[in-house]
């Protein structure tokens with residue numbers, strides 16, 4: 001029998017109950033382990049039963065916590081007492097002038113009215129927090145560093161450094177809709193030092209989190225969960241009205257920094273594609289401390305996607321920025337190894353398009369211009385602004401890494417192709433082709449919008465002929481009986497942009513949970529699977545090469561957080577990538593929710609941290 005999570009009592013719960021009649025104090029979230037006393041979601045259950053398709057919405061919020069959120073205490077070394085790094089919480093009313101207090105009250109009333117309207121309609125599965133953050137998708141509180149964790153087996157000598165993984169972890173309990181992607185960013189870190197392991201997890205102190213903690217409740221619109229239809233427009237207006245009265249400040253970003261992680265030029269960056277990155281410092285003791293929003297020394301003026309690509313040979317970092325409202329809808333830029341940014345290259349797109357990921361080769365960037373687009377006018381019609389446009393041609397743009405403008409970009413159509421992630425790409429000059437390895441997802445918008453068709457994510461090879469402009473696409477796993485949903489993973493990043501034989505990917509079955517990992521031979525289509533066990537599930541497998549000089553591409557280890565839904569325990573597993581045998585497991589002191597992407601910072605690189 002499953003043991004309910006004991007950590008969900010961490011929610012910052014409302015102090016003042018608003019719209020009491022419209023909320024149920026019961027059960028639905030309590031069933032998932034949430035405290036029953038807090039204001040809970042909607043009275044009406046959705047008409048359809050749960051089958052999470054993904055996560056990106058969130059509900060809103062009209063509450064004040066019963067207890068102020070406790071400020072994180074960052075440990076700076078193994079022996080010293082804790083150090084508080086954030087300013088003391090201030091009660092907002094005392095900061096506000098009388099006009100602001102009146103405005104706040106009026107806007108709170110407006111929000112109550114809005115919430116009561118929202119609660120009249122059942123939430124789609126993609127916005128129902130009872131589905132989106134159920135079980136081990138539920139958030140956890142921060143954990144200070146715990147040292148000397150129990151280790152089973154022997155951690156290989158070559159693993160010295162910090163494994164970090166980002167994820168969505170909403171601080172405040174949703175009171176209406178919530179999509180998994182909407183949660184506040186939290187980084188989980190396991191430090192390994194000569195076979196010993198420690199663990200900590202911390203929120204990334206984004207501008208929105210800091211402001212919401214001061215207010216004691218969420219007030220920033222949630223990108224997927226809330227911005228839907230007329231009520232989504234109302235939420236935006238409400239937010240900007242609060243901004244006009246100085247009750248919130250959106251001028252320093254609204255992102256959650258919950259998706260990706262990269263260590264570049266001495267800085268660990270936590271990223272989501274709707275904002276600048278945030279710099280997070282790894283302390284000497286293995287704790288995490290948010291330094292702040294990072295604009296690369298005033299060089300980056302726009303958002304940056306959460307999957308920048310670090311070239312293993314040149315040391316350059318390549319990135320995109322997309323805009324859902326105004327042109328240019330897409331920009332490409334890169335950073336030199338010492339952090340100097342190139343000029344933006346504006347890539348003309350006919351409509352704003354969601355571009356979660358892209359790829360690099362030795363000489364090119366490969367940009368997926370696909371069929372999931374933003375049509376804000378759909379909100380006026382009452383719908384979602386993120387839609388699957390079947391009439392649009394999906395295509396890949398191939399642009400020189402050193403391009404100064406997009407005049408030479410080559411577009412190659414790849415019909416009905418939607419890859420949320422691209423695992424690698426390389427050049428095959430003998431056939432004038434760029435080869436792209438990605439997981440093709442159908443239906444393309446199933447992450448964002450409720451649909452009846454079950455999601456499929458098929459590892460595929462896409463060949464783009466830059467001479468003829470033609471393309472081919474085929475599933476890589478040759479044996480159809482072996483076909484499984486593969487999402488989240490990577491190739492050996494020492495070979496990113498170069499021809500790789502192996503990919504290490506999460507077996508996303510039953511979607512959206514991950515029951516194991518797959519090592520796929522991209523040349524032969526052979527797949528080797530490692531299952532976590534009957535009640536065990538995980539997330540992205542992270543491949544760590546043994547050395548930059550390894551002769552064998554798969555000479556290294558796969559690291560992944562896994563979780564036993566029976567005992568409710570989590571651990572870090574370290575699996576030999578050559579034979580898929582477990583080398584070691586690190587027992588973690590607290591639950592690690594399923595999350596997104598990770599990275600590893602080697603102890604030698606850590607020494608150069610800024």
Ligand SMILES: [Fe+2]
Nearest residue numbers: 259356421597
């Ligand atoms: Fe991603």
